[in-house]
Amino acid sequence: MSNIEESKFEVQVDPVSIAPVNPRLKNFKDFYGRLRKNKAALVGLYVLIILFFISIFGYLDTIFGFTGVNSNATNLAEKLQKPSAEHWFGTDHLGRDIFYRVLHGMYITLGVGFTATFLAAIVGVPLGIISGYYGGIIDTIIMRIMDVLLAFPGILLALAIVSVLGGSTFNVTIAIAIGALPQFARIVRGSTLTTKNLEYIDAIKALGARDGKIIFQHILPNIMSPIIVNTTLFIATAILSAAGLSFLGLGVQPPTPEWGAMLNDGRNYMYQAGHITFFPRYDDRYCCSCI
């Protein structure tokens, strides 16, 4: 009888299935599994990875000169040439090869976008968590400051900051990051407000956990989804803003081959050579579509 009962409740367990699974690997698998179902997102991701490696190559090429081409070197004898086997994207008004300028400029355009977004997340996420977790006067002060920053639409705040700091790659990155702060802070604050009232947070508080541990080990991992979504969405906006500021002559300064600055350079020669603005603007749009 006892043997029968024991065998009745005996469960055949596969030793592999109870092996500890790395939670990060599991999260990545879940994420990739969901991504695979969305074909457009998957194509975007692959193209973005390719562009990322191209931009790395472009950056290394500017340092080590694999191709032996200096994209800033002028050659007036070859100015405004149409695309050919020698110059794939043609040449600009100073005879510079547009293909190499697009290639060498890719890491700047993407770099400003990614760095600005990363900076905004690094500052905005803690502000949002502190605001949502502690509430009260801290919340009021942080959120009112964010409201003030939100009162400047689009690239207006970045323009205002650049007008003070002056135009350069670093200043544009800072300006775009400051402009994105309220977006991150508000989204994270909202998620924190929801999460901090959940039962498991009450439980960990009852166990005597400190605020730092609660925030970083229990709240932050559970609000990562909106942070990741917002970060991905903002990268495209940051790239466009950086290119826009450079296009206006207030961002990355010539002769640096940033795409917005190249468009600005080339627009005066559009009538003579339409190709001069085609490639930088096409690549810019392509990157943002993928993101």
Added chain:
Amino acid sequence: MTQFIIRRLIQLIPVLIGVTILVFSLMHLTPGNPAVIMAGESAPEATVKAIEARLGLDKPIHIQYFNFISNAVQLDFGNSIRDNIPVFDHIKARFFTTLELSVWAIIFGVFFGLLIGIISAVRRYSLLDVSLMVVALFGLSMPNFWLGLMLIQYFALELRIFKPTGWGSLEQNVLPIITLGTASAAIIARMTRSSMLDVIDQDYIRTARAKGVKERVVIFRHALKNALIPVVTIVGIQFGGLLAGAVLTESVFAINGLGRLIIDSILQRDFPVVQGAILVISVSFVLVNLIVDISYRMLNKRVDLN
């Protein structure tokens, strides 16, 4: 409702004070003496002193801020460093051009956004729907200066249908309106589609169809009317954004609007004009957002905005 409006107006006060502090600080956060920057490094000291006196930079900071606020309330933003003309005159002359451009762009955006959104929702998951949404995605990811240059290239320089620069005549206005309104059209289209899809599956739509109501009436009178509520919010936010988005469009098409005034003034270090123009755009944006909030409340009484 009145209580809600009063509360929102009171909430505006700290935001507006913050905006004025930030705009006021622009000149003071500049590394170095702003008067020297405006006069130029090689300017004689007398000129620098004159600029300091004219802008009140020789007074304590809190007095300067108080003067800035009290003058700004009276729409006095001081005089331009460049030509000594009152900043408000510069702004007044160009504000309405930017406003006109933004209004036409939002009309363009709403018309095409609704049209594409409704067609996509009605023909959902069809090839037409997918194609329209791909077009909307491109519209969304295109920088407007990119689109502007492309339109100039083909429609002004090659086909010569429209003029490449300026504002005023129909030939000049079409391209800037398309340039500025395309991103809004794309966002409105996506929002309308998703909002319509939410509504189309509701029981009351099925009931309307079961009663034999014509499909056109179901879509426009029953579904669209309710789907429009979130779209109105997007339209309002977009319109506020267009005031700033016009900066790039005006630069591409050489339109003498507020955005171009800001860019020119930044490049010429004309801080009073930069401050005045940025303040006008941000206050307009805040007021537009207030109107959006109120209209959202009026349209959708189920929403509790407390």
